[in-house]
Amino acid sequence: MTAAGNPAVATSAGRPLAGGRRLSLDWLGAVPFLAYVGLFLLLPSAIVGFGAFFNADSTFTLENFGHLSRSYVVRATIDTTVISAVTALAGAALGALLAYAIVTGSPNGLLRRLVVSASGVLAQFGGVTLAFAFIASIGPAGFVYLFAQAHGLDYYAHGIWLFERSGLGLVYLYFQIPLMVLVFLPALDGIKPQWREATESLGGNTWHYWRHIAGPILFPSFLGAALLLFANAFSAYATAQALINQGQPMLSQQIAGALSSEVGAVEPGFAKAIAIEMIVIVTLVTVLYSLLQRRTSRWL
Amino acid sequence: MTERSGVEVRLENLVRRYGTVTALDGLSLTIAPGELVALLGPSGCGKTTALRLLAGLEEADGGRVVIAGKDVTGLPTSRRNVGMVFQAYSLFPHMVAWENVAFGLQMRKVGAAERKKRALEALELVGLGRVANRYANQMSGGQQQRVALARALAIRPQVLLLDEPLSALDAKVRARLRDEIRRIQLEVGITTLFVTHDQEEALAIADRVGVMQSGRLEQLGPPTLVYTRPATPFVAEFVGLTNRLAGTVKGGAVEVRGVRLPLVQPDIADGPATALVRPEAVSLASRADAEEGPLVGAVLTVAFLGAVSRVTVDLGDTTVLAQMPTSAASQYPAGTKVRLELRSDPVLIQREEPVATAS
Numbered sequence A: 001m002t003a004a005g006n007p008a009v010a011t012s013a014g015r016p017l018a019g020g021r022r023l024s025l026d027w028l029g030a031v032p033f034l035a036y037v038g039l040f041l042l043l044p045s046a047i048v049g050f051g052a053f054f055n056a057d058s059t060f061t062l063e064n065f066g067h068l069s070r071s072y073v074v075r076a077t078i079d080t081t082v083i084s085a086v087t088a089l090a091g092a093a094l095g096a097l098l099a100y101a102i103v104t105g106s107p108n109g110l111l112r113r114l115v116v117s118a119s120g121v122l123a124q125f126g127g128v129t130l131a132f133a134f135i136a137s138i139g140p141a142g143f144v145y146l147f148a149q150a151h152g153l154d155y156y157a158h159g160i161w162l163f164e165r166s167g168l169g170l171v172y173l174y175f176q177i178p179l180m181v182l183v184f185l186p187a188l189d190g191i192k193p194q195w196r197e198a199t200e201s202l203g204g205n206t207w208h209y210w211r212h213i214a215g216p217i218l219f220p221s222f223l224g225a226a227l228l229l230f231a232n233a234f235s236a237y238a239t240a241q242a243l244i245n246q247g248q249p250m251l252s253q254q255i256a257g258a259l260s261s262e263v264g265a266v267e268p269g270f271a272k273a274i275a276i277e278m279i280v281i282v283t284l285v286t287v288l289y290s291l292l293q294r295r296t297s298r299w300l
Numbered sequence B: 001m002t003e004r005s006g007v008e009v010r011l012e013n014l015v016r017r018y019g020t021v022t023a024l025d026g027l028s029l030t031i032a033p034g035e036l037v038a039l040l041g042p043s044g045c046g047k048t049t050a051l052r053l054l055a056g057l058e059e060a061d062g063g064r065v066v067i068a069g070k071d072v073t074g075l076p077t078s079r080r081n082v083g084m085v086f087q088a089y090s091l092f093p094h095m096v097a098w099e100n101v102a103f104g105l106q107m108r109k110v111g112a113a114e115r116k117k118r119a120l121e122a123l124e125l126v127g128l129g130r131v132a133n134r135y136a137n138q139m140s141g142g143q144q145q146r147v148a149l150a151r152a153l154a155i156r157p158q159v160l161l162l163d164e165p166l167s168a169l170d171a172k173v174r175a176r177l178r179d180e181i182r183r184i185q186l187e188v189g190i191t192t193l194f195v196t197h198d199q200e201e202a203l204a205i206a207d208r209v210g211v212m213q214s215g216r217l218e219q220l221g222p223p224t225l226v227y228t229r230p231a232t233p234f235v236a237e238f239v240g241l242t243n244r245l246a247g248t249v250k251g252g253a254v255e256v257r258g259v260r261l262p263l264v265q266p267d268i269a270d271g272p273a274t275a276l277v278r279p280e281a282v283s284l285a286s287r288a289d290a291e292e293g294p295l296v297g298a299v300l301t302v303a304f305l306g307a308v309s310r311v312t313v314d315l316g317d318t319t320v321l322a323q324m325p326t327s328a329a330s331q332y333p334a335g336t337k338v339r340l341e342l343r344s345d346p347v348l349i350q351r352e353e354p355v356a357t358a359s
């Protein structure tokens, strides 16, 4: 006996079906969105992209891109990518754990409301304020450091790492983790307790549950959230600028440097070329992400 | 692998508390090999708790769970060999139907080819071979529940547990799937506990129905017995509709509106009491335009329910429900003056002081 449902329309790949193909005006609803994207994302990108091919005299040149091979730009590219990747992965892992701790508590509990609203604020916390908070607390003149030092713990014994790349990574985690909590909570909320109980009744233990059920279901969201965190760190400027004003390890700082050069000429075309480089890197990571996601959804 | 069917399940004096709430208050229930027992009761009476204790998803504060003669009270769910079907949304969303069904076999280290073969067999059993490659979100609610049933059965459990598996479905699908669950259960011969708050469902599907209240079993018996011979007023009121009529107990019978009816409970003391009378035991005797008397009244409403109809009659001081074939009811449109007759079935008596309950 079979259900009188709709006729079988399973796709060969078994993936969820896309909508039918027919003439419709559904796209009309997307017009405001597309206009917004066009005006505030594509247009500026196009202007930047276009400008990167001209020098100060408005003549066409590829020189700006040639400058990208300057050693300090290469250095900044590596630093920015590494700091962004590390803080994205660490932030995603720690944020996911924190979010998990929250959902295992009561759904309307005080802890959850507290952490969610705090995350909402902290995820936006950045720039001079954030840098100052760190400098004033754990910085070399901060009260935490002075206290620790007085008790025999001199965590700057091998150099003041707070004003270096590792310090910047630590400060970034401060907004990366709350951002992860915010974007990952909905995915965790979608996990049904019945899945765990079904796993148990089918003979699986906690490891099986995470390995075969919760892990694979959550992994795409986790990866997507980590990508968002990467882009978030990658494009951050004010925090890095406030914390580290020597060496300028971040690409966003290099753009600022090229636009307001203290040492040499102002190079707007070069700044635009760096911006293009940043767009390319984020695009590459996004492509990598979608490839990885497609593969893992098949494996797991 | 263990024998698929026909083991006895015993719940012995189970107690479960949540803080100050006693969800189960000494529940004892024996399910015979291959039997389907439906637990029926109002919301919060402890049905789900009983099932979860049997599954091992909750720990008992007292009592024992015995499956096939083996005490499993301390065993985790994964080692109890029970198949479970939940209310809804229990299919793994990232696996197609057959992968869901095969998952339990994978946990039991069955080889990949054998796994798929047995999963497809289980899907055939529930009539869903053709949706084997669909994800949960591509199936109707009824199909999802059938896949869940196939998944539970594929591991050849000793006991099948269903917690309101049909309550998220619409009425028509519900009735059909209910019958199908019963057919499959009989075919497989598996000992089954079916939890529901829908009395019609319980009466239709079960070998025996257990009616629960406040964490205890009020009555356990075959559907017909629970319906026609409710052991307690609570069961009488919860299962089916009941008229509550004032009367007087005297000499082993109760007099209700001038009619003497036999008693279910023989040892009721004399005195005023409320008699519980089923609508089917009430019939409309005649048009009674000229008559007067305690059983004469006017038809208020006629509710058409298909083959039968339910007539509400206003007797002045109370209203009485009568149920009869629609053909009979159609002779008495609203407003008609009628005289009621009470069939002399044994009736239950309810008193202010609690009546001794069977358990």
Ligand SMILES: Nc1ncnc2c1ncn2[C@@H]1O[C@H](COP(=O)(O)OP(=O)(O)OP(=O)(O)O)[C@@H](O)[C@H]1O
Pocket: B018, B021, B022, B023, B041, B042, B043, B044, B045, B046, B047, B048, B049, B050, B197
């Ligand atoms: N996890 C829990 N924490 C606290 N109290 C609980 C918990 N689970 C159940 N209870 C309480 O135990 C009692 C029995 O609950 P149970 O879920 O067994 O009822 P039920 O008969 O299945 O009801 P329903 O028909 O609504 O599903 C209820 O009073 C309920 O509030």
Ligand SMILES: [Mg+2]
Pocket: B047, B048, B049
């Ligand atoms: Mg329940």
